[in-house]
Amino acid sequence: MTINQSGWRPEAPLANGAGEQPTFTGNRALMLEEPLLFEIGATDRTGVDFDAAPHATNRLCGLERGKIGLPGLSEPETVRHYTRLSRQNYAIDLGVFPLGSCTMKHNPRLNERMARLPGFADIHPLQPVSTVQGALALIHLVGEWLCKLTGMPAVAMSPKAGAHGELCGLLAIRAALEARGDARQVILVPESAHGTNPATAAFCGYAVENIPATAEGRVNLDALKARLGPDVAGVMITNPNTCGLFERDMIAISEAVHAAGGLVYCDGANFNAIVGRVRPGDLGIDAMHINLHKTFSTPHGGGGPGAGPVVFSAALAPFAPLPFVEQTSEGSFRLVEEETAEDHHAQAFGRMVAFHGQMGMFTRAASYMLSHGADGLRQVSGDAVLNANYVLRSLEDVLDAPFAGAGPCMHEALFSDHGMAQGFTTLDIAKGLIDEGFHPMTVYFPLVVHGAMLVEPTETESKAGLDQFIGALRSVAERGRAGDETLKSAPHFSPRRRLDETAAARSPILAQRYLADQDD
Template identity: 70%
Template sequence: MMNKQGRATTGSGGHHMDIETISGDRGLDHEEPLIFELGRAGKCGVDLPDLEIKHDRLGGLRRRGQIGLPGLSEPEVVRHFVRLSRKNYAIDAGLYPLGSCTMKHNPRLNEKMARLPGFADIHPLQPVSTVQGALALIEELAFWLKTLTNMPAVAMSPKAGAHGEQCGLKTIKAAHKARGEKRSVILVPESAHGTNPATAALVGYTVEEVPANERGRVDVEALKAKLGPHVAAVMLTNPNTCGLFENDMRAIADAVHKAGAYFYCDGANFNAIVGKVRPGDLGIDAMHINLHKTFSTPHGGGGPGAGPVVLSAALAPFAPLPLIVHDAGGFRLVEDKADAKARDAKPFGRMCAFHGQMGMFVRALAYMISHGADGLAQVAEDAVLNANYILASLKDVMSAPFGKGPCMHEALFDDTFLKDTGVTTLDIAKALIDEGYHPMTMYFPLVVHGAMLIEPTETESKRSLDEFVAVMRGLVEKAKGNDKSRFQGAPFLAPRRRLDETAAARKPILRWTPPAPKAQAAE
């Protein structure tokens, strides 16, 4: 059998795996110790000047005893982290179809812009007169976000999506308080991401779940039945976690507002509609935007993100500090409640020290200016087109619970097609690793059994999608053909095979500790 490059594929099940190397390394894949095992006392990877004065003003608090940090030279440090890096999958290296995560290309221009000294090397508490360009940039980004969402205000400081959710719900809590109302319940659809109920609980609300209908959307009648004077807000993801547009948005918004509640939208999936649909036109009161999803700031192995929250006119006065205002003297920062009050604002408080994720703002704005109004609409169109292409190319061999109509930016499958094969969703995911792919999102959303959620994003070429489809179809064929062995032990070809998570959780080892001193030899 020949693979797509025309190279012979080993027929005997990859017997190269059996070769034992002397080093334990395998070609480019090096076993790498921890820095604590590599380091030696007396080495240092930086050269700093000598001290000039000997006395200190530490008031007797000088550290006694060693910290225990290892000493390494610069080449050793560089090699260590380069070797570690090669054990990671990355969007730069291949399709990363992780549903609801929007793993798109991260332009390097954004990185270059964020590193301009005028942005990277300025302090949040410098005199405001010396950071006029930085404040102008934040205002410019705010303008783009407000225009794209048709919302009148935006709170810029939240540091990630979950932090944005918190900000949005606190704004809602403050708005109700200002009306003298105390409401205690947030309605969340059962398909919601786990952060939604976690955030609601953190802000002091109790959570009630709203069921989905057979079309994968919120059951509007069930939602209406749950509305009442105790409900503070409805928290909805749109497009939802099944990759579908909630087509009853207006009806939901009207019902929510009629009940005196607010409509919160989780904007994690904004990539599907950017430039095509403005959430403000759907009756939304608050929505966080994950700049690290829609606007391409890198995920960085889990952050940093940024989660600005756009707000309706009803909620705008309650946005948190700091506020940026513009007057004759230029841009000014309002960092104090009394100062805000003098401007008729009633900020609910502060989400974090300083002014938010400036480094992410620069990257996101570079991305937005690069795309422009035309490019951003094309982003949404291509993201949706790519996902529907995946859906159309796989639904005959896999099972798509909501596959009758189009999806938005991600295609959802369940594990019905694996019935009686002995192969699970997890097995498919791990086999994909051997095929050179990062798996799709698994077992989420919870509303379908054995979910596989595939989000290709707009930055994949047709060729890339065709290759992925061919691999998926091949795997499905193997699974249905009872070829369990290639699944259940997978991955075979990654830097590590399946790891024992049970052992890790039963007896957690959360840090390196020095080996016990060797016992004296008996003789």
């Protein structure tokens, strides 16, 4: 690509696919070939007019401000650039988002409107408590719902996301063990757990040991019991697990861990599959985070915003972190921010954050809970499980389903690339699905299945929409089984062809200037 005074041009006419007539621009009708901002504009010009400014210096160190090397663009150029890029994005508003373990479901616009109401959207964390009583009441309401849905007596609303919630739960476990003079060193993590679980345990300073799975993809209870001992602080378990299966031995697991003096942490990222049907507190769980941005409507993805409240058993409730919202005997609400010896929170392990900063997440979750009600939330999980099993049984004849014999799956269906023609892999299936107009499913996860493909359709997909997705995935899988060589070069119709992902991971080009250096 080159830049000249007349703007960006491709160095040569680009072909858009095998056998297609190339175009001068590289565009394919309304699928526009969009360059980088640095290739559209130039650093020696600007898209707006400024009056001559006095010579400025940096007040902090007296150094003159240098050029920052950003391209100058007019308003139309800027607007068109980002609008064109937005048309190359896949989104839940365009079609099914089949990522497994991510619960990428439609988020009702009603909830978005509620989150933008004055009093929720424009408050400040340092406002006097008397001026934010409505916001505190809403946070308290969401916490009450979470306690009722999980059967747990206490909740910490401050964690910002799932992994942050995991950290909160483990810090509470560590505080409880230290309070009884029993500082243990090991956390057990089944191989069917989410990858953040062992990372969080290691971050907390624990040694992490793996517990194997059975042939049907669930925790090996005998192996777990054999490893329990006085050095084991607890177990981190994902239920439903990443194989899309409910851990049937959960009560037995909890009883064994408690008998050995440990505590049980549950990863609640998959709560969407059991909400309204199973109360984790009844399973013997001591702490569990809940992703509001998965189960209760907040838009998910893009690195935030998120919210990962943690519910606690009676054993861990005294160690829950500050701050938290508490209702007074007069009916008003206060924000508890300090430990005091006479209060029930005197053993709080400390703070996770300075403030409750995710008000939009709480508001959306409250809107979702209240609009569905208890019966509606029960239907949410039922429909999610029904859709996943429909996908599993509709494709198990053309895609290997390693745990199909273990009974119905929960919210996600797991497949592998076993049975594809020689040389064809999960990556080929995923890239072929892009040509069919769908975002690929989660690939190569969980690690316990070679060539894994994890599909989570969620409850918000209709049968007609699922049938279209199933037909597309079936078509691509059949091509892979037949050894269709065109699948090896897919996608053919996307804005970019298949990248060298190994080279991209090992030698990333993170800024435009590196491209310029290579051109030189």
